[in-house]
Amino acid sequence: MAERISRHDVVHVAWLARLELSDEELERFTSQLADVLDHAADVEALDLDGVPATSHPYPVGNVLRDDVPEPGLDRAEVLAQAPETEAGQFRVPPVRGEAP
Amino acid sequence: MSNRPGGGADIVWEAGSPGLDAPAGTEWEMVIGLEVHAELLTRTKLFSASANSFGGEPNSHIDPVCLGLPGTLPVLNRHAVELAIRVGLALGAEVQPSIFARKNYYYPDMPKNYQISQYDRPINVGGSLELPSGKVVGIVRAHLEEDTGKSTHVGGAGRIDDAAWSLVDYNRAGVPLLEIVSHPDLRSAAEAREYVTELRATLLAVGASDGKMEEGSLRVDANVSVRPLGSPELGTRCEIKNVNSLRSLGRAVTFEARRQIELLSSGERVTQQTRHWNEDTGRTSALRSKEEATDYRYFPEPDLVPLAPDPAWIEQIRAGLPLLPRQRRHRLAAATGQPPARLALVVERGQDELALEATEAGADPEAVLKHLEQNLADGTDRLTAAGLAELITMEQSGELTSNQVKEVLAEMVTSGESPATVARRAGFESVGAGELAGVVDRIIGEHPAEWQRLCAGDDRERKKMRGFFTGQVMRATKGQANGRDVAALLADRAGTDGL
Numbered sequence: 001m002a003e004r005i006s007r008h009d010v011v012h013v014a015w016l017a018r019l020e021l022s023d024e025e026l027e028r029f030t031s032q033l034a035d036v037l038d039h040a041a042d043v044e045a046l047d048l049d050g051v052p053a054t055s056h057p058y059p060v061g062n063v064l065r066d067d068v069p070e071p072g073l074d075r076a077e078v079l080a081q082a083p084e085t086e087a088g089q090f091r092v093p094p095v096r097g098e099a100p
Numbered sequence: 101m102s103n104r105p106g107g108g109a110d111i112v113w114e115a116g117s118p119g120l121d122a123p124a125g126t127e128w129e130m131v132i133g134l135e136v137h138a139e140l141l142t143r144t145k146l147f148s149a150s151a152n153s154f155g156g157e158p159n160s161h162i163d164p165v166c167l168g169l170p171g172t173l174p175v176l177n178r179h180a181v182e183l184a185i186r187v188g189l190a191l192g193a194e195v196q197p198s199i200f201a202r203k204n205y206y207y208p209d210m211p212k213n214y215q216i217s218q219y220d221r222p223i224n225v226g227g228s229l230e231l232p233s234g235k236v237v238g239i240v241r242a243h244l245e246e247d248t249g250k251s252t253h254v255g256g257a258g259r260i261d262d263a264a265w266s267l268v269d270y271n272r273a274g275v276p277l278l279e280i281v282s283h284p285d286l287r288s289a290a291e292a293r294e295y296v297t298e299l300r301a302t303l304l305a306v307g308a309s310d311g312k313m314e315e316g317s318l319r320v321d322a323n324v325s326v327r328p329l330g331s332p333e334l335g336t337r338c339e340i341k342n343v344n345s346l347r348s349l350g351r352a353v354t355f356e357a358r359r360q361i362e363l364l365s366s367g368e369r370v371t372q373q374t375r376h377w378n379e380d381t382g383r384t385s386a387l388r389s390k391e392e393a394t395d396y397r398y399f400p401e402p403d404l405v406p407l408a409p410d411p412a413w414i415e416q417i418r419a420g421l422p423l424l425p426r427q428r429r430h431r432l433a434a435a436t437g438q439p440p441a442r443l444a445l446v447v448e449r450g451q452d453e454l455a456l457e458a459t460e461a462g463a464d465p466e467a468v469l470k471h472l473e474q475n476l477a478d479g480t481d482r483l484t485a486a487g488l489a490e491l492i493t494m495e496q497s498g499e500l501t502s503n504q505v506k507e508v509l510a511e512m513v514t515s516g517e518s519p520a521t522v523a524r525r526a527g528f529e530s531v532g533a534g535e536l537a538g539v540v541d542r543i544i545g546e547h548p549a550e551w552q553r554l555c556a557g558d559d560r561e562r563k564k565m566r567g568f569f570t571g572q573v574m575r576a577t578k579g580q581a582n583g584r585d586v587a588a589l590l591a592d593r594a595g596t597d598g599l
Contacts, residue, residue: 016395018206055199055400063405067143067179072150072163079159088158089267092208095251 004037005030126365127329130357131337132292132322133284136299137277138309139247139317140183145274146246147174147216147404152276154315158269166246166274168212173403180276181223184244185409185417186306187278188224190424191239197408198223198243200401208268209248217245217279219398223407229282229302230426231294232444238283249273278308284323284334289350296320296346301425301448313345320349324356326364335360336370340384342377352377356384428452436465446472449479457485463492475509482516483509491519498582504528528580536573536581540589543572555594566590 010030014021021029075088084091142152148165164172188195201219222243229237250272255264280299286292300318303309311318320343325335340356343349355377360370375384423431428447429440435456436443446452451472458468468488476483491512495505500523511522523529544551547569554565566587573586 016204016206016397056402056405058405061197061406061408062410063175064178064181065149065175067177068149069144069151070149070163072161073167075157075159075162078162078167086267089252089269090159090208092251092266092268094253094255094263094265095208 004034004041128326128357128361128364129329129331130287130289130353131284131325131327131334132286132288132353133337134282134286134292134295135321135323136280136282136296137247137319137321138187138280138303138311140180140276140278140308141310142177142179142183142276144177146177146180146244146276148172148274150274153271154312154317156271158267159271161271162273166270168210174216174401176404176407177276180244181407181409182417183276183306183308184223184242184278185414186421187280187303187308188227188242189414189418189421190302190306191224191227191229191242191280193224193227193239193242195224195409195414197221197406199406200244200404201398202401203245203396203398205396207248208266209251210273211249211270215246215248216401216404217398218243223409229295229298231291231298232429232441233291233294234439234441235285235291235294237285237295240281240283242278242280245277245279247272247275247277284325284337289354292322292353293346293350296349297448298425305422305424316344319343322349322353322356324353324360325370326357326360335364336372338370338372338384339374340377341374342379344379348377348379351382352384355382359384432456435459436469438465438469442469449477451476451480454480454483454485454488458488458492461486461489463489464496467492467496471509475506476513479513481513483513484516487512487516487518494519494523498585499523500528501579501582503579536577536585537589539573539576539581540569540586540593543569543576544593547572554590 007026007030010021010026010033013033014026014029079085079088079090082090139152140146144150145152145163145166148163150163150166151161153161165174185195198218198221200216202214203217203219204214206213222241224242225240227239227242229239231237249268249270252267252269253263253265254267282295286295296318300309300311300313303318304311309317313319322340322343323337324340325337327333327335338356338360340352343352356375363370371386373386375386377384425444425447426440429443429452432438432443432447432452432455433440436459443452446455446469449472455465455468455472459465471488471492472480488509491500491505491509494500495502500508500519504523504526507526508519508522508528511517511526512519515522550565550568553561554569557565569590570583570586573581574583
């Protein structure tokens with residue numbers, strides 16, 4: 001069977017999730033992710049023509065909230081949890097490039 | 101660059117324009133599609149109950165959901181959905197069952213590390229926007245998503261790429277946005293501006309957004325490409341961000357199109373990328389690209405259930421929609437016989453009701469529009485349609501001179517009085533027909549030599565002398581004689597049909 005996921009793919013996914021993985025972890029996760037994909041392949045092998053895609057498992061929809069404000073969190077309390085703050089804001093490492 | 105004369109709305113560059121090195125005969129066409137993000141006028145955020153309000157101390161409108169704290173769950177704001185539907189219906193979109201999706205990326209303005217948006221099943225699909233010029237711009241979709249926090253880059257002279265650190269304010273995080281995506285149907289900077297102006301007016305009309313570009317509640321990203329004029333294919337596009345006003349939009353797309361033309365003209369290629377508009381330098385520039393920037397790994401948001409608005413609710417929203425700017429232009433066009441393009445200004449100023457009423461009251465539509473366009477730019481305040489119609493009657497019957505009309509009109513705007521009242525108080529009594537004839541005859545008698553030149557001279561001489569006599573009569577009547585009446589009397593005395 002063709003390789004379901006390459007080590008290269010796992011490196012890429014780890015980067016997207018900002019995870020730093022050791023060689024040993026890369027090996028282990030490549031194998032585990034391949035098992036997950038094998039399971040997906042089992043499902044894919046079924047004849048599902050005519051079965052609509054399911055985005056959510058429960059037949060529940062339209063859960064809506066009235067547009068009524070409620071008090072938010074206390075700023076001082078929230079900022080006290082942050083590693084660094086400045087002028088009432090969260091201070092974070094520089095970001096390269098603009099937000100998508 | 102030079103706009104081709106007579107090219108209409110389509111701006112086209114010609115080979116040989118300054119700074120361009122294109123093969124002779126090459127003409128280029130600009131192709132623009134716009135993504136407009138409008139913050140919706142709700143009281144609370146899209147998925148949580150802290151306040152949606154501009155300004156205020158940083159991080160003063162925050163809650164566990166918009167901060168992405170573990171264990172929190174989003175709950176959709178009903179009013180945001182209603183506003184999205186209002187816009188969809190105004191654009192003639194299909195309001196369809198939709199789901200939310202996670203757009204995954206790492207950036208500190210989105211503390212969950214994903215933005216909740218809509219992807220393959222947006223709430224509104226299709227539709228169009230008709231511009232005052234009559235051009236119809238296709239709409240791809242208008243979907244709901246949450247806004248991000250606001251980051252300020254500190255150090256490195258404020259440049260994003262060189263910042264030493266960033267400060268983040270989450271007041272804006274989670275504010276409901278509607279992203280309205282157009283087809284690449286726009287062909288010039290002027291059309292792009294016209295589209296945003298019309299879309300903004302439509303959003304305001306349905307109460308969906310306050311449309312304040314300067315406060316960022318209406319934001320525009322422009323996808324720009326160029327192609328040889330007449331080519332059916334689309335060129336490689338660049339997305340221009342950081343456009344904060346209509347003027348910037350026009351400048352940015354014009355600069356970008358020219359940049360691409362210069363590249364293509366010198367045998368280079370356009371690279372698809374996101375570019376940042378710099379208002380100070382008047383240029384767009386590529387940002388250092390984020391690796392794998394487009395690998396958002398969208399997937400259905402498991403924390404939100406599907407949204408399928410009840411058709412009865414949609415119809416109720418449709419029934420509550422006001423007349424849209426387009427409909428108001430067409431309504432006034434039908435009443436005045438004028439093209440919708442001319443009526444955009446009057447509709448934009450909200451003076452179309454007055455124009456309609458004055459026209460219905462029997463006033464000459466052309467005169468009504470002329471006064472609104474030229475003399476009432478600062479508003480109509482207490483002016484009534486009946487008053488305007490009456491004033492136009494007085495103007496056209498010669499009771500008031502055109503200068504007097506302007507003065508009376510200005511007074512009517514502030515006082516709300518009838519034109520007759522204002523004119524009487526101002527002493528604008530028109531010179532009676534008998535009295536005027538007497539004045540004309542007296543002046544003819546006083547200037548026999550000039551009268552002879554008027555009666556016997558060539559066209560040029562007659563014209564000159566007509567001016568002389570008209571001036572004399574005006575002086576004698578202190579400017580209160582009607583020019584048309586004077587001309588008619590002079591023609592009568594000279595024995596001609598018209599001088």
